[in-house]
Amino acid sequence: MDIDAKEFRNSDITVTYDPCKCILSGICARELSDVFSNSIIPWVNLDNTETKRVIKQINRCPSGALKYHKNNEKKQAS
Numbered sequence: 001m002d003i004d005a006k007e008f009r010n011s012d013i014t015v016t017y018d019p020c021k022c023i024l025s026g027i028c029a030r031e032l033s034d035v036f037s038n039s040i041i042p043w044v045n046l047d048n049t050e051t052k053r054v055i056k057q058i059n060r061c062p063s064g065a066l067k068y069h070k071n072n073e074k075k076q077a078s
């Protein structure tokens, strides 16, 4: 994982965000604004919706900047 990646956790998953990979498509904030904000810090709030919706949205990130792993599984290689 890159050194400046950010991590966000809820009880189910850990989400990582790598700003070096983000192409600022805005898809995450546009499609799931309860979780991904472009105006509030911290900009990822995993408590605002169900984990399965967060995972579905992360899988739509076109750059790979957003990734997740389940807290009870070994972390994915990046």
Ligand code: SF4
Pocket: 021, 022, 023, 024, 025, 026, 027, 028, 029, 060, 061, 062, 063, 064, 065, 066
């Ligand atoms: S969907 Fe991915 S590439 Fe687009 S703004 Fe969000 S993190 Fe960046």
